[in-house]
Amino acid sequence: MTGRYVLRRVLQIVPVVVALVVLNFLIITAAPGDPARAIAGEDAPADYLQGVRERYGLDRPVPVRLAAYMRQLARGDFGYSFAHNRPVLTLIGERLPRTLLLTLTALLLAAVVGTMLGAFSATRFGTWTDTVLSGATLVFYTLPVFWMALLVILVFGLWLRLLPTSGLMSVGFSGGGWALVLDRLRHLVLPVGTLTFYLLPTYFRLTRGSMIQVLGEEYITVARSKGLAPRTVYVRHALRNALLPTLTVIGVSVGTVMTGSLLTETVFSYTGLGRLMYEGVFKRDYPLMMGIFFFISVGVVSASLLTDIVYAWVDPRVRYD
């Protein structure tokens, strides 16, 4: 792989980010009501609104305002959240690690287990095992994640009472060391489990589908007729090739993961980035919502870029032109 390919792909991000900024600006401009309030949020005090009007030149023509908006974002200023009394970027930075812990754990679990189950199901194609596995994953595939989360709370909070159903840690918890780690982990189990079951069917379906296709190829028949063990054929010959589409999807599914995280965090009161967005909706905290939307969009675009580069590196058939 050439450095020029990587550089060219990185440069392709620029127009996307500019388009996102323009989109954000258009939303502010087109929203009904006072644009200063759209920039500052419903909780902003009157003198701050006046400052916003002057700083953004809200009485000036649209191109001038767009330029002012872009300059501000370029300085890393995403606005101020009056509901939280903190700059938006600081808030995002505080909540991001929690969301990363939740989503990356769930993504890893879902991708590994989903891929393995999907490949297994494909090797049992046409049997009851395959039918049951496919049917069960279809149900999880279509289940609304916030409802799944509430059912989990119902089952674990009402009947089993084994695990905590909300928050990051126990209220008033004073232990340290391993006890603290254990308490944190116990609070993670249900949100991570819910998010895993939300993401798993995507990888199951993709791997199963591409594995079934690969198993029909001639080189598989050749490998089989050479007398290779079925296990070797499945893992070495079939799965390796069937994994490519799955790999692509892991990279471009950051948006899906964040959507799942938004709803899961909301239900479990897990104070990450998703729950922050929910709080923003609740308070009509527009700069916060816009900041999170912009931040996640850039994350999604970067992840898909990274996937393209990894893909070109893994699959020699991809040409760099």
Next chain:
Amino acid sequence: MTRWVLAAVSGDPGGHPVPPAIRGHGLLVRFLRQPGAVVGTLLVAVFAAMALAGPRLQPYDPLEPSDANLLGPSRARPMGTDELGRDVFSQFLSGAQVSLLFAFGAAGASLAIGVLVGALSGSHRGWVDDLLSRAMDIFLIIPRLFLIILLVAMFGSNLWIALLVVGGTMWPANARLMRAQVLAVGAREFVAAALASGVPGTRVLTRHVVPNALDPVLANVTLQMAYAALTEASLSFLGLGDPNRPSWGRIIASGQQYVLSAWWMVVFPGLALALLLLALHLVGDGLAAALNPRMGSRVR
């Protein structure tokens, strides 16, 4: 991007141009041969009937509070009452209307815009195509629920605004499918023959190319119906629903804080939503399999 759209644009089902489908009788037979597709169609029909009959079946005014708050299901109130003593079953029937409205309305708008933009993009190579394709790429990659939340929060939690926003952000997947199909169909001989015999280009596009290119888009739209209903429910669940229209997502949201004491507010509307989504997926999968003869042989 949802995980469902993800599957569609990454090649399954129908991300690649599908060979021109065998339409008509054979298609219907292949569709009806799949038990899942039949069950799904029947379920959607039941929900549609429920939405159409909705107001006539409501035993109470869905928005009228009473003293009987948080009552469990009984013969008089089959789904119990909510925290303000409103009848959950009456709200549930209103919710069916909202969900079906989004499934058909938003997905219908997305189909219309997607077909138009995709046909335009596929038939006008050059800067028109470049511009439209770029716009599709950007819309496909941004986290759509976050954008929808932002738009509905800023433009108002009104049923029709939300419908417009959901439909108006879903079309790029259809446009991309349509564009690929138009390119594939446009290269076939009968199009060249029509053009050579002097039929105007626009007429060839609308009468010959688009009808032959539509099938995979229709299969995708079935999945978008599910996505539209789910998005409405998610919006309502997050507190962005229309305050004057009870919807399944809103009943679940108000039931959330009483989930341990009043399970009926969460369980009944959620179950209906899950069933509707499952049914639409069964129809969509069945349609995709019936349209793709190679996959069709695998369908049992």
